[in-house]
Amino acid sequence: MDENARRAALIEAMLPDVPFDGWGRAAGAAARRLGWDEADLAALFPGGERAIVAGFSGWADQRMLAALAERNLAALKVRERIATACWTRLSLLEPHREAVRRALSLLALPQHAALGLRLLYDTVDAAWYAAGDTATDFNFYTKRGLLAAVYAATTLYWLDDRSPGAAETRAFLDRRLADVLALPRLGTRLRQGLDRLPNPWRMMRAARRS
Numbered sequence: 418m419d420e421n422a423r424r425a426a427l428i429e430a431m432l433p434d435v436p437f438d439g440w441g442r443a444a445g446a447a448a449r450r451l452g453w454d455e456a457d458l459a460a461l462f463p464g465g466e467r468a469i470v471a472g473f474s475g476w477a478d479q480r481m482l483a484a485l486a487e488r489n490l491a492a493l494k495v496r497e498r499i500a501t502a503c504w505t506r507l508s509l510l511e512p513h514r515e516a517v518r519r520a521l522s523l524l525a526l527p528q529h530a531a532l533g534l535r536l537l538y539d540t541v542d543a544a545w546y547a548a549g550d551t552a553t554d555f556n557f558y559t560k561r562g563l564l565a566a567v568y569a570a571t572t573l574y575w576l577d578d579r580s581p582g583a584a585e586t587r588a589f590l591d592r593r594l595a596d597v598l599a600l601p602r603l604g605t606r607l608r609q610g611l612d613r614l615p616n617p618w619r620m621m622r623a624a625r626r627s
Contacts (some may be wrong), residue, residue: 424461427451428469428476436515440466442471467532470520474536480508480540480544485547496598498548503568503590506540507575511583518576567593623627 418426431447433442438446448458463539484505504592510517524533553562570593575586580588 420461423457424472425476426455426478427458428460431469432473432513432516435519440469440519444469458607466523467529467582471524471532471536472512473520475587476542477506477510478540480509481540482543482547484509484619490548495548496594499544499564499598500591500594501542501566503594504545504587505570506544507572507583514576517572519571521576535567537569541568563597567597 427444427447430451431443432447437443444458444462445455448454462472463473481502485502488501491503493501516598523529524536538561541561542562544564545560549556550560567590571586574589575583578586580586
């Protein structure tokens with residue numbers, strides 16, 4: 418088993434315990450169940466909890482991409498592809514909603530803000546990649562900035578959504594994407610749209626306080 422597979426196995430083993438024990442303790446207990454020692458855990462996640470949370474986010478991104486690879490996204494409009502990508506990731510994380518909450522609480526700490534931004538970028542970049550985005554100019558960054566704001570807001574909405582099948586979250590996501598992606602061109606109007614969206618990191622801090 419290579420390192421990536423070992424990380425994935427450990428993440429999957431620890432997730433049921435994260436809501437109760439937090440990332441560090443859950444990782445240690447999962448490693449012991451797998452027959453690994455502290456040295457193995459340190460080698461896989463040398464940065465402690467922040468590295469584990471980063472691994473969890475990357476694990477979710479990879480599962481999203483694997484699921485999307487089985488879909489015929491080419492038959493969909495761009496907005497539908499992006500909505501499918503975002504919804505697929507949230508659906509995969511549904512059994513681990515409280516682990517996501519724990520992860521956002523850690524990333525909301527000031528010392529982890531840069532990591533949170535990087536992980537959010539990685540997620541939206543993966544979503545656009547799966548959607549077939551080929552932009553190389555300013556639109557490349559604008560698209561990712563807009564989707565980052567939409568996905569962060571949708572995630573926070575989803576955390577407290579108790580509607581059947583998270584239907585209200587899906588409607589929220591579709592409305593937000595309609596606001597920022599159903600434009601004839603990406604440019605000045607998109608930058609203005611980004612300014613109107615909530616700052617995802619400010620919202621993460623608010624979630625942590627609550």
